[in-house]
Amino acid sequence: MFEYFNIEQWIQTIEGFDTSLIYVIIFLSGYLENCIPPIPGDSVTVFAAIMVGTGRLNYVAVFITATAGNLAGFMTMYQVGRYLGKKFFLEKNYKFFPRERIEKTEAWFSKYGYRIILFNRFLSGFRSVISVFAGMTHLQRRKIIPLAFLSACMWDGVIIYGGYLVGDNFDVILNRYNAVVLTIVILVIIIFLLRKIIIHSQSKPGHS
Numbered sequence: 001m002f003e004y005f006n007i008e009q010w011i012q013t014i015e016g017f018d019t020s021l022i023y024v025i026i027f028l029s030g031y032l033e034n035c036i037p038p039i040p041g042d043s044v045t046v047f048a049a050i051m052v053g054t055g056r057l058n059y060v061a062v063f064i065t066a067t068a069g070n071l072a073g074f075m076t077m078y079q080v081g082r083y084l085g086k087k088f089f090l091e092k093n094y095k096f097f098p099r100e101r102i103e104k105t106e107a108w109f110s111k112y113g114y115r116i117i118l119f120n121r122f123l124s125g126f127r128s129v130i131s132v133f134a135g136m137t138h139l140q141r142r143k144i145i146p147l148a149f150l151s152a153c154m155w156d157g158v159i160i161y162g163g164y165l166v167g168d169n170f171d172v173i174l175n176r177y178n179a180v181v182l183t184i185v186i187l188v189i190i191i192f193l194l195r196k197i198i199i200h201s202q203s204k205p206g207h208s
Contacts, residue, residue: 022048022057023065030069034077034128041069042159049163063160070121070152071145074131078144081135089132101129109133117147121155 017025026048033041045066051057081089089097105126108116116123117139120130134144 019057022051023061026062026065027069027072030066031073031076034070034073034131045156045159046163046166049160050166052160053164053166059160059164063156066156066160067149067152070156071149074120074127074148074152075145077128077131078135078141078148081132082138083135086133086136089136097129097132101126102133105129105133106137109137114139114143114147117144118151120148121151 026044029039029041029044031041032039045062048057048062048066052059052062086102089102090099105116116130117134120127123130131148
């Protein structure tokens with residue numbers, strides 16, 4: 001059952017892909033994450049950054065590809081919001097664009113203005129709503145693009161560098177990771193068994 005925790009297996013699987021395909025996956029994950037929030041675009045970028053640390057991928061290429069995907073996805077949702085308008089999303093109340101988030105985002109924009117765009121990548125769970133809202137309210141494209149670009153650069157710079165450091169020390173971190181996971185699993189099993197024993201003993205006739 002421990003194979004679900006095997007990071008090394010995931011890395012080895014991805015490393016088996018053609019290099020150009022990996023870059024396409026990085027771009028698409030960054031793009032689609034903005035359009036379909038459940039897609040774990042950041043996780044793919046971290047995996048790619050780890051491969052930079054192991055020497056499999058190029059640092060600059062991963063950064064450019066991830067950032068381009070993030071920016072393209074943001075501007076796509078900006079255009080969607082601009083085309084459909086605020087009323088459409090409020091009436092539909094979609095699961096990934098609920099009325100509550102739109103209203104909260106609107107309050108943020110009223111208070112912080114375009115600065116929200118600059119830090120949108122750091123607002124997990126609101127990224128897509130922010131891009132759509134920016135389009136719905138017809139914020140100026142000439143201001144949106146550079147701010148969204150800088151936001152993607154800052155975010156990708158942080159997580160790619162962090163993943164790169166992990167990749168550079170991958171063997172050491174992997175050993176510690178596996179040890180921690182194994183310890184947690186063992187503790188969970190012990191707690192489960194102890195709980196079963198206690199419940200069983202308390203249910204015996206004559207137990208006070």
